[in-house]
Amino acid sequence: MSQVKSPNRDAYSLILEAIDVGIFKPGDRLVESDLAERFGVSRTPIREALQRLETQSLLARDGRSLIVSSLDHNQMAELYVVRTELEGLAARLAARHATSEEVRVLQDMVQEDQKLVEDPSALARANRRFHKQIHLASHNRYLVQQLDLVHRSMALMATTSIAVEGRGEDTLVEHQAIVDAIASRNEDGAYTALRNHISQAFVTRLKQDADT
Known part of the structure; x- marks a missing residue:
């Protein structure tokens, strides 16, 4: 993935915006290392952001992976x-x-x-x-x-x-x-x-x- 420079944006907002505009779609698997490279931040804030998004039901577990949730x-x-x-x-x-x-x-x-x-x-x-x-x-x-x-x-x-x-x-x-x-x-x-x-x-x- 190409890196996105984001010195003034937190990992949560970056991932949330990517879901909102359709870069990440329902069913897509989100990987810490890929997200860290894409957004140019370390894996720790990425991990914390993913946990927060999972708590809000915007992400769901698929085995050991996290995927973008979908609505029935x-x-x-x-x-x-x-x-x-x-x-x-x-x-x-x-x-x-x-x-x-x-x-x-x-x-x-x-x-x-x-x-x-x-x-x-x-x-x-x-x-x-x-x-x-x-x-x-x-x-x-x-x-x-x-x-x-x-x-x-x-x-x-x-x-x-x-x-x-x-x-x-x-x-x-x-x-x-x-x-x-x-x-x-x-x-x-x-x-x-x-x-x-x-x-x-x-x-x-x-x-x-x-x-x-």
């Missing part, structure tokens, strides 16, 4: 239930607390993401940034923390629902509806628009699984 159908359904409620709450609070600058950033994101419709991987990354911006606009640190945990678990899904034909365009339409509600300070509308957005993503993912 029930786990995925449970995760979406929690995500739907927390994301809806974040949108409601964003409609109440977001500054005009934060609303402008959200609007700019939707416009810029139109260029990514034909690139599902790039749009999936942009989608994560969009949701993170809503979380921050809620101005509730405890909610942001809980949503960070949820989104880490979302990374354990091998595919993105945005990759389904037509889903990219629909995603941006739904994002615009969310931003419109936040901009107009419509708390109920923002809550409903984001809940509907997550619900549609879940339906798409269920269809994906049914076809595999």
Whole structure:
């Protein structure tokens, strides 16, 4: 593996980010020596990071090896239930607390993401940034923390629902509806628009699984 220079990043964050962006996928085996070489850190912080990720159920044991966890159908359904409620709450609070600058950033994101419709991987990354911006606009640190945990678990899904034909365009339409509600300070509308957005993503993912 090629080494990644990371003087200001801890091993836990580096491995977590690699899982989040799909460098390490569900089922991949993680080896201390390989990770130490890749990230340019010693094996001790790598070992500690792996133990922490295992405790958080992001890694699982496969014999003596650690692999990136995967979610079964029930786990995925449970995760979406929690995500739907927390994301809806974040949108409601964003409609109440977001500054005009934060609303402008959200609007700019939707416009810029139109260029990514034909690139599902790039749009999936942009989608994560969009949701993170809503979380921050809620101005509730405890909610942001809980949503960070949820989104880490979302990374354990091998595919993105945005990759389904037509889903990219629909995603941006739904994002615009969310931003419109936040901009107009419509708390109920923002809550409903984001809940509907997550619900549609879940339906798409269920269809994906049914076809595999």
